[in-house]
Amino acid sequence: MTTAEKIGADERLIQGFSKNKAQLPGSKRIASLREQAILDFQKLGLPGRKSEEYKYSNVQPLFKEEASLVNTNLPAANGFSIEQFQLPGLKENTAVLVNGVFSPAHSSLNKLPKGVIVCSLKEAFSKNEKLVEQHYSKYAQSGTDAFLALSTSFAGDGVFVYVPDNTIAEQAIHIISVVTGSTPSLIFPRNLFIIGKNSGVQIVESFAAHALSAKSICIAVTEVFVDENAKAQYYKLQEDSGSASLISATHARQERNSHFDTNTVTLSGEWIRNNLEIALEGENCETHLNGLFLTEGKQHVDNHTLVDHRKPHCQSNQLYKGILGDKSTGVFNGKIFVRPDAQKTNAYQSSRNILLSDDASINTKPQLEIYADDVKCSHGSTTGQLNEDAMFYLRSRGLSTDSARNLLLSAFANDVLETVRIKELKDHLDELVRKRLEK
């Protein structure tokens, strides 16, 4: 491409949409959502430096290079074994996405209880039209964020999970999202989880890269609907390889008496942004948002949360911890929003960070926006280094500097990890964190 022909990233994406839209799956209604979303994107554009929501994360350089849009066709490079990404104890129900496209060959979904559906979103577009229509693009609204708009325009596949009323899925569902390839790519996996009344489910999603030799940007959006009295846990494990960037958004809607927990653990990946939005739409809901990020090299990890208290008597709790090394940068921006009706809200938020290197930096912005008076809300944010007294104590007991340091850091990380309720996953995470700290 010559310089004269060079056009902005926004324009390129919009053109890419008109070129590709004919091949994108879904009913007429989905197609009209796509059209609306691209209009939204046109209005919003990729966020610039002045955007308050992306103040500390510069998006523009990511989209400087041309990337090919990967859509509904399964790429050729799928000659790998999925076993390397599976977790012990979580092998029975595995749904695999390769470059954002559901891969039946890699997936095994054998132990699902009766009535539970786990399939590709593309399939759900045609087979479960009614459910999709009821929930799709309702919680992640394309007019609110440029990346949501892009996802709604382009996304053609992902994982669809439906748990009917009064059903407990004993076995966790493991979604593995693999990126691979040798050309720069832009992928849009999109998940929709619907959890019926009085039901329960645990979902783990891993982001990993395989033999990736070019830059890739993954814009992953997940919508979760948690109906009355339901309980859901959603774990995200991000261990992409070096050149992968990830913009992942989770938008959950909770109905009365429901319980939703998320846990986001970020270990690798070049540029990561996590948007997590939870709308408490019914009374007496409870939600816990936990996150841990360990960064090194020139990594950038940005965690954004928004808990929207819309109804009274709800409780939310956020705990985010970061350990930053080398030249990495971290961001935490958490927002608690309490609407005028949401009396008797209890909302807490805590962000704790440790800087290990002089070149690492952390920006935090814990926000409270409160419009109701009978509430208890608080947030705390601390940044510091390892406590000298604690180090001295351990050293005086004969521990080497390294093991004392590792012990303190793993204790710091453990506050988040101990909220993981799946034992196998917790063991796996402990191991990953331990290995990482020993490096």
Added chain:
Amino acid sequence: MASGNDILKEHISSDYKYGFSSDIEMETAPKGLNEDIVRFISKKKNEPEWMLESRLKAFRHWLTMEEPRHWPHLQFPKIDYQDIIYYAAPKKKTEVKSLDEVDPELLATFSKLGISLEEQKRLVGMQSTIAVDAVFDSVSVKTTFRETLLEKGIIFCSFSEAVHDHPELIKKYMGSVVPYTDNYFAALNAAVFSDGSFCYIPKGVRCPMELSTYFRINTAGTGQFERTLIIADEGAYVSYLEGCTAPQRDENQLHAAVVEIISHRNAEVKYSTVQNWYPGDKNGKGGVYNFVTKRGICLEENSKISWTQVETGSAITWKYPSVILKGDNAIGEFYSVAVTNNFQQADTGTKMIHLGKNTRSTIVSKGISAGKSNNSYRGLVRVAKGASNARNYSQCDSLLMGDKCGAHTFPYIEIKDKSAVVEHEATTSKIGEDQIFYCKQRGIDTEKAVSLIVNGYCKEVLNQLPMEFAVEAQKLLAVSLEGSVG
């Protein structure tokens, strides 16, 4: 100290007791803003060429800027900058040698406000003396105790006088902390600022009395754009107070001031504000837009700057008194009570920029929202790379009274040094029913109980105020919250 009865009495009688306007013959510039107006102001003030140049430079830059609208948590209609009078001065000559030459109507105005311009008199019931620079609309009317201060080498005068008498200091320091490029309102101020106070404390001098500026907007349709510059040389100390009021008017008046503080080696500056501009009526009509840039720099080692503010007035407050901690071991402090009632909006906080080694900063912010108001704390703590052993502690608490108001917290924390220890805490709550119940059971009625609890809640900040101001502030808190408990 004012007794409980006084506070109660005041409760019943007052809405906004400074809402009167004075009938004084004024000389004003025509409405609107262009280079001619800037030249007009400069000419009126008989300024040297370099001052005019700096004004024009700022004005031209201002034209290229945009109002800060996308980030503050504020809503206000478009301001028509061509519909404001940028210069208004009492017609009688302003260079006064003695009090006899001051327009008696002016004197009456200030005495009504409880500000004595007579040097022998003291503020009602107070033991200490305060030197006052009274600014009426665009010009400084009278600065008291100048001679006494001059004996110690302290320069305390109006900004315009300083431009003539101490151009070297003005040239050196003006714009060094808040350059005209800083933000929209700072640029506007640099172009059209009318007057303000100037204060220089020489090496090793501890200022023997509190210095104070009193601002009063009077003329309708005017904006007030004053500039304050305080320089504390090595080892100096000064405590500075600022108060302000405006008449009750239906329209919104713009106040865009700039305050710059420079603190040299071992020097300390304590700056206290009780801001009581007219907040608008119960329906949100009228009131002052208070868009102010205040910033201090701890230039060298062991210097200290402390901001204390009690914000009860203004329809809209947009204000972030900041400290740049450049020298090693420098200390920055920010204590704030912001009260909003009815339709008031406040977006206020601070910035602590840690650049030197072993720098420390403390932020204590107490927000109280009542009625249909919105009260936001917005603060930045930045630790630059190499600012080793920086320490910050921030605490911001919000109190909500009623279910129609909002309380918000927007802290920005940017850390680029691993040895930094930064803590931030924020809470939001309402006055406990058990607390009110306890007071009522002891025979204290609800309104008084609220006043008592609020004062206790703000104590940490009020304790930082000089005594005269603390009493004033306590009363003000009670008045501002009147009728907010139902």
